[in-house]
Amino acid sequence: MNITNINELPYVLLGEIISRLACYKLIFQCKCVSKRWCTFISEPYFIGRFLRVQIDKQIPTMATLINIRGEELHDRMSSLSSSMRLTQLLKRLVSFHGFKVEPIVVATYNDLVLCCAPLNNQSNYYICNPYTMQWVALPPPPTQFPVTAKVVGIICDTPYYNYYKEDAGKRQIIQLNADYKCKVIRLLSSYEYPKNYKCKVEIFSSETGEWSETVIISPKPWYHIYSSIAHNGVLYHLCQSTDSRTCLAGLDPFMIMNKITNSTTGNGVDHYKCCHVEMDTTVVGGFSGDYCVVSERSLRISYFDWDTFSVYVWDLKEAEEEECHAEVVIEGTGKLCWKHTGVFSLDRDIAPDESSVSVFELIAIDPNNDDILYLNINGDLVMSNIQTRKWSVLVRESQIIDSHFFQLQLPLWPTPIPKLPQHANGGGTSS
Incomplete structure (x- = not known):
């Protein structure tokens, strides 16, 4: 040849x-x-x-953390300039759709980013991928201004790719899921049903290209929702119930859609019942979700207690002991419960002069290492390892510290944006 x-x-x-x-x-x-x-x-x-x-080659899949403006927590977390590409993409959305304000990040799933603009009514949603610079616009949700969503989440039924071993681990099998299905869920305020612990939700399906409305039931009402993360096919929400107990509420949007499809009319409607796993906070007094951060990697909650200058850690595990409080997360699965992993004291040299500390916040868990925490100390971004007690100041007077950060995967291969029926002949845009 x-x-x-x-x-x-x-x-x-x-x-x-x-x-x-x-x-x-x-x-x-x-x-x-x-x-x-x-x-x-x-x-x-x-x-x-x-x-x-x-x-x-055993190339690991890494992740980074971004705030609502698409800015990376700090540039040491990745080398792929994901933050720069995302901020460029948000500016393109402004130019392409003629927005007066720049869209904000409201949720992430793997390497997909859910943005919305403007913030005041959350009527325009976009699923984006900063690595391919592509996005797709969703139709407006049923409920718009002046009602805003308590929390918004995005989840897919399967990753774009996964792999497993065959022939006694000698061969890698790669499976592409080009026709993966995506759901966007909006939890609206439950003020209409304060006594029944019901919450109105709206779910967008990439399969139909439409929004659906339904009501879900919670064992306890939610007073405040701090964050939303996707883990093993379930959307979890760190929240506080009206009795001031911190809990994790979990729901499966795909199962909710199945109930909508199969439900009867009238009084026989079978509402989806979300899980409600309360935390055993007897090990620490004055516990508040305001001082918690959640790891999407392993569903770990870390809480900083100023009085003991320590971090308390809980992990969500399968319940094996009868005395462990647990709730069924989704039908057909086992039970989960919070297990107190340990207490880790921080080096007090992080803040030697406590009287001069006006801000001391636990802001994030490293998405690649659950032992590494990020703190905001008087505006400085500080990294601390709870196992080794080593710490360092990453950025003095950081301008991107925010109240919440989203995990963004740095994939081996980027996920294509979902294909919507109404865009079958070409939709969204790309660079």
């Missing part, structure tokens, strides 16, 4: 060469070489081949 031009290489050989590039960003640049290359690189065969090479 006499080949003088790389464009003449057979697909199999071309795939073996390109798939060995260091990351997908370099591969995406190869799409510009020719239409043939662009088409080939977009095919499932090549994507699977590239992922297999990355997994064989």
Whole structure:
């Protein structure tokens, strides 16, 4: 075979060469070489081949933290400039849709970002991917201004790709889920049902391209919701009930949709019952969700207590002991409960002069290491390891410290934005 031009290489050989590039960003640049290359690189065969090479190299999947403006907590967390690309994408949304204000981040799932604009009525939602610079606009939700959502979440039924081992662990099997389904859920205020502990929810389905409305039931009413994270197919909300107990409420949007589809009319409606796992806070006095942060990686809650200058840690585990408080999370699964993992004292040299400390906040758990915490001390961003007690000031007078940060995955291969029925002939936009 006499080949003088790389464009003449057979697909199999071309795939073996390109798939060995260091990351997908370099591969995406190869799409510009020719239409043939662009088409080939977009095919499932090549994507699977590239992922297999990355997994064989044991390339880890990392994550970073972003605030509502799409700014990264600090630039040491990643080397892929995810924050810069996301802020660029938000500016494109402003230009493309003619917004007067820049959209904000309201939820994330893996490497997908849910944005909304404007903030005051949350009527325009967009699912974006900062790595591909693509987005898709969702239709307006049923309930708009002046009612705003208590919390908004996004979740998919399966990751875009997953892998498993076959033949006694000798071969990696890559599975692409190009037709994954995505749900966006809005929890609205429950003021209409204060005694029945019911909450009105709106769910958008990428499968139908439409919003649905329903009511869910909670064992206890929620007074305040601090954050929302997706874990193992369930959306969890760290919240505080009206009796001031901190809990984790979990719901499965896909099961809710099944109940909507299969429910009867009239008084026989079978409302979805969300789980409600309360925390055993007897180990610390004065516990408040205002001082908690949650790790999406392992569903860990860390709480800082000023009196003892210590961090109290709980992990959500499967209930194995009868005395462990637990609730069924979703039908067909086991029971979960909070288990107190331990108490970790911080080095008091972090704040040697307590009288001069006006702000001391626990703001985030590192998405790649649950032992690393980030704190806001008088506006300085401080990193502390609860196991080693080592700490360091990352940024003096940080301008991006916020009350909440979202976890954003740095994938081996980016997730394409979901395909909506109304955009079957082309929707969204990309760079």
